[in-house]
Amino acid sequence: MTTNQLVQQIKKKKSFLCIGLDVDLNKIPPYLLKEDDPIFAFNKAIIDATHHLCVAYKPNTAFYEAYGLKGWKALEKTINYLNEKHPEIFTIADAKRGDIGNTSTMYAKAFFEDLAFDSVTVAPYMGKDSVEPFLAFENKHTILLALTSNQGAFDFQTKTVDGKELYKQVLEISKSWENSKNLMYVVGATKAEFLADIRQIIPDSFLLVPGVGAQGGNLQDVCKYGMNDQIGLLVNSSRGIIYASQEDDFAEAAAMKAKVLQQQMEVELTN
Ligand SMILES: O=c1ccn([C@@H]2O[C@H](COP(=O)(O)O)[C@@H](O)[C@H]2O)c(=O)[nH]1
Numbered sequence: 001m002t003t004n005q006l007v008q009q010i011k012k013k014k015s016f017l018c019i020g021l022d023v024d025l026n027k028i029p030p031y032l033l034k035e036d037d038p039i040f041a042f043n044k045a046i047i048d049a050t051h052h053l054c055v056a057y058k059p060n061t062a063f064y065e066a067y068g069l070k071g072w073k074a075l076e077k078t079i080n081y082l083n084e085k086h087p088e089i090f091t092i093a094d095a096k097r098g099d100i101g102n103t104s105t106m107y108a109k110a111f112f113e114d115l116a117f118d119s120v121t122v123a124p125y126m127g128k129d130s131v132e133p134f135l136a137f138e139n140k141h142t143i144l145l146a147l148t149s150n151q152g153a154f155d156f157q158t159k160t161v162d163g164k165e166l167y168k169q170v171l172e173i174s175k176s177w178e179n180s181k182n183l184m185y186v187v188g189a190t191k192a193e194f195l196a197d198i199r200q201i202i203p204d205s206f207l208l209v210p211g212v213g214a215q216g217g218n219l220q221d222v223c224k225y226g227m228n229d230q231i232g233l234l235v236n237s238s239r240g241i242i243y244a245s246q247e248d249d250f251a252e253a254a255a256m257k258a259k260v261l262q263q264q265m266e267v268e269l270t271n
Pocket of ligand 1: 060094150186187188210239
């Protein structure tokens with residue numbers, strides 16, 4: 001999917017919500033555990049109930065890898081279901097990959113070709129030659145970790161290196177990489193006060209913003225400092241939506257939580 005198509009979807013749905021599919025078998029309704037593939041059954045119910053309220057889904061691959069082959073199969077079924085039923089929806093493999101060049105190429109093939117995701121999250125720490133193999137894929141997006149939502153972001157990302165904070169170096173230097181038009185960036189909703197500075201460096205890039213809901217980030221602050229004239233935001237909530245209820249009504253409860261966020265986003269889009 002191109003960035004323009006994503007912007008059109010945001011305008012059409014009046015939503016820049018991304019729903020995180022972080023499935024924990026200890027948190028899903030017990031009756032689903034009797035299904036052949038409980039993870040996919042859970043995801044399908046969530047997608048069926050919420051697809052009209054969001055523009056993106058983000059399975060975090062850790063929640064699938066933790067269940068071995070069955071987990072990976074469930075991830076494959078989930079992305080195939082999304083691509084077949086809802087090709088207009090932007091898909092994010094939150095895998096946080098990145099390695100020496102030939103290995104990164106294999107990671108990119110895994111997520112862009114085999115699983116056919118629109119995007120994958122990548123760590124910038126190994127530098128240009130670890131990220132450019134992802135950027136080489138046309139109409140696919142590499143979402144680089146810039147300033148993450150967790151407390152540990154202050155351990156390295158905000159430290160000054162050569163007179164500038166490391167996360168700012170990541171933003172500035174990555175702009176010069178080949179095919180940098182295919183870059184988006186992760187900025188945590190819990191770091192909204194940094195967004196004005198970030199927009200000075202990357203005014204036009206899309207940001208994936210996790211951390212509203214369970215981590216306490218504030219949607220209004222994110223919009224105030226992070227939105228650009230093409231919206232430029234995908235705001236993610238995972239646990240706050242998919243575990244709104246752990247009873248049989250989980251899908252309806254998820255839709256209600258997603259609706260609340262979508263309505264707040266609609267207000268922000270009309271402001
Ligand atoms: O900086 C980051 C980068 C990624 N994440 C991921 O987003 C979701 C957030 O889940 P919630 O349940 O809405 O807190 C999860 O998959 C994280 O691994 C992040 O939180 N922060």
